Amino acid sequence: MTKVAIFGVGLIGGSLALCFKGKPGLTVVGHSNNPKSVEKYLKREVVDHATTSIEEAAAEADFIFLCVPVGNLEEYLHKLSVLPLKPGCVITDVGSTKASVTFCASRLQLPGVHFIGGHPMAGKEKSGVEAASSRLFENAFYVLTPDAGTPKDAYDRLAELLHHTRAHLVKVDPVLHDEIVGAISHLPHIIAVALVNQIARYNESNELYQNLAAGGFRDITRIASSDPVIWRDILINNREVILKLLRDWNDEISGFIGRLEAEDGVGIEREFQKANQFRSGLPERRKGVIHSFYDIYVDVPDHPGIIAQITTLLGSQRVNLSNIQIIESREDVPGVLRLSFREEGQMDKALELLKKDYAVHV
Numbered sequence: 001m002t003k004v005a006i007f008g009v010g011l012i013g014g015s016l017a018l019c020f021k022g023k024p025g026l027t028v029v030g031h032s033n034n035p036k037s038v039e040k041y042l043k044r045e046v047v048d049h050a051t052t053s054i055e056e057a058a059a060e061a062d063f064i065f066l067c068v069p070v071g072n073l074e075e076y077l078h079k080l081s082v083l084p085l086k087p088g089c090v091i092t093d094v095g096s097t098k099a100s101v102t103f104c105a106s107r108l109q110l111p112g113v114h115f116i117g118g119h120p121m122a123g124k125e126k127s128g129v130e131a132a133s134s135r136l137f138e139n140a141f142y143v144l145t146p147d148a149g150t151p152k153d154a155y156d157r158l159a160e161l162l163h164h165t166r167a168h169l170v171k172v173d174p175v176l177h178d179e180i181v182g183a184i185s186h187l188p189h190i191i192a193v194a195l196v197n198q199i200a201r202y203n204e205s206n207e208l209y210q211n212l213a214a215g216g217f218r219d220i221t222r223i224a225s226s227d228p229v230i231w232r233d234i235l236i237n238n239r240e241v242i243l244k245l246l247r248d249w250n251d252e253i254s255g256f257i258g259r260l261e262a263e264d265g266v267g268i269e270r271e272f273q274k275a276n277q278f279r280s281g282l283p284e285r286r287k288g289v290i291h292s293f294y295d296i297y298v299d300v301p302d303h304p305g306i307i308a309q310i311t312t313l314l315g316s317q318r319v320n321l322s323n324i325q326i327i328e329s330r331e332d333v334p335g336v337l338r339l340s341f342r343e344e345g346q347m348d349k350a351l352e353l354l355k356k357d358y359a360v361h362v
């Protein structure tokens with residue numbers, strides 16, 4: 001059995017656990033300092049085993065995924081560096097910054113084991129294992145940061161394991177990663193938060209701000225609801241890069257102030273045209289391009305009324321089903337029902353509802 005240990009089974013760690021759990025030859029162990037979280041991981045069946053002991057989680061692990069906030073990654077690397085790890089073990093992380101953690105790993109003595117930084121470019125504004133999903137990484141890019149000293153075999157083994165995420169792996173230098181991801185992820189999170197807080201201040205004197213806030217405001221501010229601790233750590237860690245980006249952002253905003261002061265309509269039009277052109281050149285939203293439906297499969301006994309029971313249950317909880325198909329139904333043989341959903345959230349809700357009474361597979 002290949003043992004995968006996951007430290008921090010939250011949104012990202014939990015989603016990875018769901019990608020690996022139940023796959024032939026893999027066993028997944030979750031770690032948390034908190035006994036209540038350990039219970040929760042087991043109850044939600046996200047992992048095969050769970051423990052509060054770092055030693056137990058790491059012992060004989062073939063892969064260790066560090067999925068804790070960026071500010072705790074180095075502490076975990078230090079703790080692991082003094083444990084007797086399995087020779088050849090690959091340690092990786094999922095932190096949103098890569099320069100500091102790869103630098104720390106390169107300075108530590110990790111005899112016989114290999115660190116390869118990682119960062120799946122997929123996420124949500126929600127956190128915790130409750131938000132985890134086996135589909136989170138599908139078609140997303142997954143950055144890995146091997147260096148010249150990384151053995152090919154260690155990289156290949158990690159890449160093979162990560163096939164289960166259905167993400168596209170891409171090798172990036174850690175410092176370059178932080179510059180680029182600072183611009184396309186960290187800066188937008190700051191802008192969203194600043195914008196929401198500005199409007200919240202106006203709203204204190206007139207609730208019409210909140211009431212009239214429509215698509216535009218919602219589109220640009222979804223990520224303002226992201227986890228404060230996760231983002232505190234990311235921003236502090238990547239502060240040098242972000243400070244430069246914020247200065248450039250100030251210049252962008254000053255440009256708009258200048259154009260408005262000068263009533264420069266041509267300039268404003270030009271800015272919108274430039275932005276429109278760049279944005280339409282972005283790759284299609286990757287999630288959902290290949291899978292326009294989210295499917296689940298339910299084993300159903302062959303007796304009358306079963307389909308009605310399932311659709312009534314989903315309907316009563318306002319789960320929006322977009323298609324239903326009986327894949328197999330023979331006398332005395334359990335049938336398989338394929339339920340399709342347009343939205344991942346609807347599929348997750350259906351899974352929760354149905355797994356109490358039926359065997360459900362994704």
Ligand SMILES: NC(=O)c1ccc[n+]([C@@H]2O[C@H](COP(=O)([O-])OP(=O)(O)OC[C@H]3O[C@@H](n4cnc5c(N)ncnc54)[C@H](O)[C@@H]3O)[C@@H](O)[C@H]2O)c1
Binds near residue numbers: 037070119
């Ligand atoms: N949220 C995203 O969209 C996203 C995307 C890609 C990568 N990441 C990175 O993934 C990592 C985890 O983020 P997440 O979104 O899954 O967050 P999360 O809050 O859902 O999960 C964090 C996990 O770490 C544990 N944890 C928190 N503080 C800890 C501490 N002091 N010591 C030990 N464990 C602790 C929590 O119990 C939880 O299991 C972060 O490094 C983040 O930068 C996040």
Ligand SMILES: O=C(O)C(=O)C[C@]1(C(=O)O)C=C[C@@H](O)C=C1
Binds near residue numbers: 095120122184
């Ligand atoms: O979709 C979201 O909610 C995200 O914030 C995901 C997102 C991003 O900014 O794109 C956030 C942090 C990550 O490290 C990677 C992805």
